[in-house]
Amino acid sequence: MKEIAIIGAGGRMGSWFTKYFVNNKNFRIKVYDTNMYSIAKQLKVKIEIDFNKCIKDSDIVILCIPLRMIPQMIHKCSLIMKRNSVLIDISSIKSKSFVSLSKIQNSISPICIHPMFGPGASQTTRLKILFIPVKNYNKELQFVRQLFQNFEILPIENAIKHDHIMAVVLGLNHYMNIIFADIISSHKYKDLEFYSGNTFRIQCILSESILNDDIDLLNSLFIENPFIKKEIKNFHKKFLKYYQMVNDKDDEKLEKKLKNVKSSIEEYHDLNSSYVKMYKFIDLLCKNKN
Numbered sequence: 001m002k003e004i005a006i007i008g009a010g011g012r013m014g015s016w017f018t019k020y021f022v023n024n025k026n027f028r029i030k031v032y033d034t035n036m037y038s039i040a041k042q043l044k045v046k047i048e049i050d051f052n053k054c055i056k057d058s059d060i061v062i063l064c065i066p067l068r069m070i071p072q073m074i075h076k077c078s079l080i081m082k083r084n085s086v087l088i089d090i091s092s093i094k095s096k097s098f099v100s101l102s103k104i105q106n107s108i109s110p111i112c113i114h115p116m117f118g119p120g121a122s123q124t125t126r127l128k129i130l131f132i133p134v135k136n137y138n139k140e141l142q143f144v145r146q147l148f149q150n151f152e153i154l155p156i157e158n159a160i161k162h163d164h165i166m167a168v169v170l171g172l173n174h175y176m177n178i179i180f181a182d183i184i185s186s187h188k189y190k191d192l193e194f195y196s197g198n199t200f201r202i203q204c205i206l207s208e209s210i211l212n213d214d215i216d217l218l219n220s221l222f223i224e225n226p227f228i229k230k231e232i233k234n235f236h237k238k239f240l241k242y243y244q245m246v247n248d249k250d251d252e253k254l255e256k257k258l259k260n261v262k263s264s265i266e267e268y269h270d271l272n273s274s275y276v277k278m279y280k281f282i283d284l285l286c287k288n289k290n
Helices: 012-022 051-056 067-078 095-103 137-147 159-184 189-195 198-211 215-223 228-247 251-266 271-289
Strands: 002-007 027-032 060-063 086-089 109-115 128-132 152-155
Touching: 002 012, 002 051, 012 027, 027 051, 060 067, 067 086, 067 095, 067 215, 086 095, 095 109, 095 159, 109 137, 109 159, 128 137, 128 159, 137 152, 159 198, 159 215, 159 228, 189 198, 198 271, 215 228, 228 251, 251 271
Parallel strands: 002 027, 002 060, 060 086, 086 109, 128 152
Antiparallel strands: 109 128
C-alpha cells in the first residue's frame, strides 16, 4: 500500500485533499502542517510533527502550501524524498514552481497540476484538473489519471500557456469581482440586495464567494502571475473607453460597441442558452432558500 504525505494539511485545499484520499483504501495517509492545531482531528490520518520524517519515506508528496513558498519547498523536499517517489505541486500559478520541478533529480517524478476548484467543491461531482508536463508527458499524465480517476484531466502544453490562461480566468475575473464588491460595500448593502434583480444577485454571490478565498491566494493571483498586469491594463483601457462614451452621452457609439461585443461572444456561446441557465440557477437558489 502506497503512502501519501500531504504538506499543508491544515489549510483549506490541504484539508480537501486529505478528506479525498482518506476515502481511498489504496493509500495510507499522513499529514503535516506548521500549525498542527489546524489539522482536522476527526480524520483518521497519521499526523507527523517532524517534517523530514513525513517526507522521506513517502511514495507521494502533495504540496498544499502558499504559492510563494512552493519553489523553495520543492527543492527542500527533493533533497529528502526517496528514489522513485512522486512530488506533486497543485499551485494556481506555475511560472516559478515549474522551474523548480524541472530541476529536481531524475530519481523523483515531478507532477505539475492545478485543481480548477476550491475547497468547497463536492467530492461526488466530476471535477477538473489541469495537467502541465514537466519531464515525461506520457508517464506523468498516466500517473495523474490513475491517482485522480474520477476527475477530468486537461493537459496544457506548458507553464507559460497555463499562466496566460489563468491571468484571465482567475486573475482578471477575481480582480473585477473584488472591485465590484468594494464599490457596493460603500452603499447600503441591504437596500441593494432587497431591491435588486437576478443579475445583481448572481453577481453578488460570485463576488462574495471569491472574497471567501484565502487572502494569501488572492494576493498571489495578482502579484505572482507574470501576465496579469497586461490583462488588468487592457481592462482599464477598455473601462476608460466605455466611461468616455457614457460621460459624452454618445449613444450611437455605445450602441455600436455593445452590438460588436454581443456579436463577438455569439460566435462562441448561445446567449439565449446562457439566459435560460441563469434562471435555472435562480430557481435552484430559491428552492434551497425555502
